[in-house]
Amino acid sequence: MENIKSKLGNAGVLLAAMGIISIVLSIFNYNIRLLAWVDAWGSTMGWSIRILLILGGGALFFLFGRNEE
Structure with a gap:
């Protein structure tokens, strides 16, 4: 299970x-x-997708990427 969390964080x-x-x-x-x-789909949708990538990636990292102590 820890390996899957690590991969999701990465x-x-x-x-x-x-x-x-x-x-x-x-x-x-x-x-x-x-x-x-x-x-x-246009410039506005392109910027929206880029921002969602950053937010989604950050959420995955903070939920699964850090070691539990």
Whole structure:
């Protein structure tokens, strides 16, 4: 069970990092190839998806990524 929690925490960090990197790259009109679809529905929806990636990834990390002591 601990291994699954660790993997979910790592996935959360990955999602949040991809959201942050996508925001930084979108300023320069670039994007991560995996997230190129986020702007297909328009700029506002693209920003919403990026923010949700960061919030969802952060939530996964804080729920499952930290060691219980």
